Amino acid sequence: MSYRNPIPTVDAIMQRGSRVLMVRRKKEPFKDMLALPGGFVSEGETVEDAVKREVLEETSLQIEPIEILGVYSDPARDPRKHTLSVVFVVIILGGPEKAGDDASGLEWVELDEVGKMKQVAFDHAQILADYRRWKSQNAGSTYWSSKRRSS
Numbered sequence: 001m002s003y004r005n006p007i008p009t010v011d012a013i014m015q016r017g018s019r020v021l022m023v024r025r026k027k028e029p030f031k032d033m034l035a036l037p038g039g040f041v042s043e044g045e046t047v048e049d050a051v052k053r054e055v056l057e058e059t060s061l062q063i064e065p066i067e068i069l070g071v072y073s074d075p076a077r078d079p080r081k082h083t084l085s086v087v088f089v090v091i092i093l094g095g096p097e098k099a100g101d102d103a104s105g106l107e108w109v110e111l112d113e114v115g116k117m118k119q120v121a122f123d124h125a126q127i128l129a130d131y132r133r134w135k136s137q138n139a140g141s142t143y144w145s146s147k148r149r150s151s
Helices: 047-059 111-116 124-136
Strands: 007-013 019-025 038-040 062-072 083-094 103-110
Touching: 007 047, 007 062, 007 124, 019 047, 019 111, 019 124, 038 047, 038 083, 047 062, 047 083, 047 103, 062 124, 083 124, 103 111, 111 124
Parallel strands: 007 083
Antiparallel strands: 007 038, 019 103, 062 083
């Protein structure tokens, strides 16, 4: 019997002032586009450990998850295969802030400008729009792929 289950991933939102940290993707899909730091959860790893590892590999930053923004599982979110992502809001503990692994560069992007940008990978523009709503509601709300959103 063969199973075709979604693959778990994680993404991290870290904010400094009015900007969020994004990585410039080194590989396809979405090569050269901006994305939230993140990646695949390894077997035997918690999602919390996966987000810490992925952020460290891509940005050289040590982080701590403080909240879960939501879970995004639209089957079309990744053209390679069906993935689901647990999206964490994190704080930066330290590190040199240097691109590595799958990232060709790092960019602090104005949060309010992300929705206007054409070069945002995956569903990360929607995730950051949800994050803006979450912040304006003083947290407490979580999001997922098919949640109805009012303007």
